[in-house]
Amino acid sequence: MVMINKMGFYNQFASYYNDVFPLSVEKLNFLSNKFTDTDDGNKILDIGTATGSYAIALAEEGYQVSAVDLNHEMIKLARLRVVNSNLAVNFKVADMLKLDKLYSENYFNGIYCIGNVLVHLDTKKDIKKALGIMAKLLKPKGVVIIQIINYQRILKNNVTQLPVIINEDKGITFSRRYLLEDSKDKIRFITNLSIDKGVKNSYQNTIKLLPLLPDELLDILGEIGFQDVKLYASFSGEGFNEQAVPCIAVGRL
16 A cells, blocks of 8 residues: 555546546536526636546536646646647636635636535635635626535544445545544545555545534635525435535525
């Protein structure tokens, strides 16, 4: 087993990302349907795009998409996927806490940050700052979509593991475990990527995540100025409940 630092892990993970997390039509339709209601344009920002699957798919639907990720290798692979296309999608390496230096205020009609990306930030103050920047970048009546894990369920039920992802065709197994810090301010997220059942390679990584609760996310979005915020239990549109694995928030300025 190879133990590597966070950025090194994501550099290795980038090559297998689409095999572990293939594009979900249900998720794409959820995003597209929410953004269809935006007024005055079709400019969308994808924060934490990884290899760009949803950014590319939305561009194929006619949206003008800007997509950012902190990892250079992810963005490199995303750019390669559209190198010979005329799609209106632009990929950049960027920090979500500095996006107001990259884009103009009131520029986007919609912003989404899915895949539990938001809780990779170091503090709840950073989360509020990131969501505040999103609000600044959105036009009036702009839509934001945030998806994190439902940490209320994790903490209340002492959940220590997420479902293992197995891609038998590619020989890939991706396991995810949780270990609560003594202070309970952070959760250790331990991942293991096994290639060819570990015969070829096995990569393990540990990072600390913020266990942001659904009510905390709602409060922060409300404080920033988002209105009519709704929580969902899945990208099928099911209303949120305590046993939901994800927590999906949709709000409008």
